Amino acid sequence: TRAIATETGLLMSEVSAPIPETNGQKTVSISHVLTVDRNSNYEMRMLIFDRGAISDSGSVMIYGLSAITPESKISGIDLKKVDFTATGFSEGKAQIKAEMYLENVDSGASQSFTMVVKAREYYSGLVADTASIETGTIKQDETIVKSVELSVPEDYNYILGIELWNGNVLLNTWEKAMPLSPTRVLPNGTTEMKTGLDVSKFVREGGGQPTYPDPGSKDSRSAPATPGFEVIGAAAAVAVALLVGRKRK
Incomplete structure (x- = not known):
């Protein structure tokens, strides 16, 4: 079996296996596993050799391997929503508590992952503050x-970037808007004006009382060394079953 890249026509991988002897006419299954770059498309060409000569052949096209999520990238964790609470205000900075609701949608308990949370200014993309926390083990179907806690300059709008890491592997990312200087559209639909949000008026002492069970984990105000980007030899295993009929001679 040969894997030929459709873009270049080059042979990217090749494997072979003997066809077992059979009594009379019988269908047997021959399986191959080829490792190829998952960012390409392929023609899987099957050739049957008999005494060194090709006696039969067939092919099938393989597309969309890049859409397959590698096992190392699957976490089973889904971010359902994010709530923001103003916990303090001083010297032009607002202290914002971001509460993230995490659900385990996998078929079993999750392992503990690292969440890195970054507050980016909406227009420039500049990171105003960063924090990290461990998710801990989450039971199946549990939220x-x-x-x-984030400390950011007032009178700016932010995008909260949430990254889920497993060691040096980035599993997932989410983004949530955190506007501290919101605007509203006037009736003509073309002009925007600031709403005059005063963050200090929304400060809640103690950060407010949660109405959900407190998991007991403490925030980590200093983010760990940013995990390196995973270098994956993007490979996918493709199994091809070849059904052949062969008579014993």
Whole structure:
């Protein structure tokens, strides 16, 4: 079996296996596993050799391998929503508590992952503050709440970037808007004006009382060394079953 890249026509991988002897006419299954770059498309060409000569052949096209999520990238964790609470205000900076609702949608308990939370200014993309926290083990179908504290300059709008890491592997990312200087559209639909949000008026002493069970984990105000980007030899295993009929001679 040969894997030929459709873009270049080059042979990217090749494997072979003997066809077992059979009594009379019988269908047997021959399986191959080829490792190829998952960012390409392929023609899987099957050749049957008999005494060194090709006696039969067939092919099938393989597309969309890049859409397959590698096992190392699957976490089973889904971010359901994020709540923001103003916990303090001083010297032009607002202290914001971000509470993240995490649900385990996998078929079993999850392992513990690292969440890195970054507050980016909406227009420039500049990171105003970063925090990190461990998710801990989450039982199947369970939803837990994890929170971090962020200190950001007032009168700006932010995008909260949430990254889920397993060691040096980035599993997932989410983004949530955190506007501290919101605007509203006037009736003509073309002009925007600031709504005059005063963050200090929304400060809640103690960060407010949660109405959900507190998982008991403490925030980590200093983010760990940013995990390196995973270098994956993007490979996918493709199994091809070849059905042949062969008579014993």
